[in-house]
Amino acid sequence: MDHLFTVDGYSATPVSPTTLATEGLLERQHLQEWVIAHPQVLGESVLVITSEFDRWADTDGVPARDRLDVLGLDATGRLVVVELKRGIADRDVHLQAITYAALVSRFDLDTLAQAHREFRKGRGENLELDTCRQRLLDHVDGDWSPELLQRPRQVIIAADFPKQVTHTVVWLSEMNLDIDLIQVGLWKVKDQLIAGFTKVYPTPEVEEFTLAPARIEAKAAAQKLEERSRAQNAVHVIVGAGLLPDGALLRLTPRHGVTEGIREDILAWVGEDRSRASVTWSNNTAKPLTWQADGKPYTPTGLANHIFTSVTGRKADGIQGTTWWDIDTAHVPDTVDPDEWRALAATHLAGLAKQLNGTSKDWTGLHALLNAVPAGRWTTYGDVAAVVNSHAVPVGTHLATCGQCPNAWRVLNAAGRVSPGFRWTDPTRTDSPADVLATEGVRFEGGVAAQEARLTLHELRGMAGG
Secondary structure, three states: OOOOEEEEOOOOHHHHHHHHOOOOOOOOHHHHHHHHHHHHOOOOEEEEEEEOOOOOOOOOOOEEEOOEEEEEEEEEOOOEEEEEOOEOOOOHHHHHHHHHHHHHHHOOOHHHHHHHHHHOOOOOOOOOOHHHHHHHHOOOOOOOOOOHHHOOOEEEEEEEHHHHHHHHHHHHHHOOOOOOOOEEEEEEOOOOOEEEEEEEEEEHHHHHHHHHHHOOOOHHHHHHHHOOOOOOHHHHHHHHHHHHHOOEEEEEEEOOOOOHHHHHHHHHHHHOHHHHHEEEOOOOOOOOOEOOOOEEOOOOHHHHHHHHHHHHOOOOOOHHHHHHHOOOOEEEEOOOOHHHHHHHOOOOOHHHHHHHHHOOOOHHHHHHHHHOOOOOOOOEHHHHHOOOOOOOOHHHHHHOOOOOOOOOOEEHHHHHHOOOOOOHHHOOOOOOOHHHHEEEEEEEEEEEEEEEEOOOOOHHHHHHOO
């Protein structure tokens, strides 16, 4: 960020940059803590495993003195090695990062779980080793891959980088070694310090046009990483899109990570107690599933692992639990249109996340669009969702619970009928949306609105400025 201003109407006043050293801020006590508290500066969905890690040993068992600033794990299952410098980076800082990446590439799940346990203990949180192990497994969106652990991503954060570093990092990236350079800046606005983190390499253009082709040609582990790095954590995607209302039921269908024989054993075990096959959804990114068999909350993978162990007596490893839970379309939530809900039949959580990737539940655009729908015309949940980059189910749920949505009665289901989940803001109203639409000139035959009054998707996009 080259220029920063404070703005007061037409007046813009430059803000002078400062440095961490000038302000008495330290690398370990301050910069490192900022990164630990806000790991999003390292990339999407990074879990901090440990910091200040120095329990290395050489081949003779003699401890090494190197200290890794921060070690993280991203949602693809890849380690993130972080090197911090509060000032200008040393000319060989990339060599330090590569050394740490080589050391952690030998770590396995148990080593990482132990490191995470000690890290959390140092911060006042006493966790069992199995809990730490499960936390790491749950964070990964997909199966746990030892091959990916051998290919850590490196992140170097500094106030600036000498040309020796930037030139070398560009070349290393072209040779299929991933190193990100992030510049930390500091400004003082009156008496308030403002810190900013800017990724200076690789830029999105470099990643897409320079690095991607080389990685496609790399070995199978790199190809697997490229495919999975585009995926976001399924639970976060679904909660972010608002697709599943609280209380929605899901059914067990064991898939990923089990053989056909184990799958049959699980289904037989479920047949002994049908409550084992059902969970209730809540929009909680930590543990969204409540198992009806014991009433306890779980992550999708955590519960799949628990069921696997209960049936086989073995510890699960690498199950993608989001593929195990299907929408139970036999039970329709009150706020959802039944036709739209039935369209989700046989869809599991991972599949939903793939459909919804990139959507959100910011309804500002929806409200503006509905406000533009004229009297005497109607549209559908699906068409509205397509325009505002959502899905018919969360749109319907929002309209049923919003209380402030304009012209909500002009939105019908795909068949042109009033959704059973429709609710007036005023609970004393006894008329139906069909009654109101009829007064606006929309004809109904057998409860179905006339198609000539329906807005086309093209017309809707035009109302939204698209």
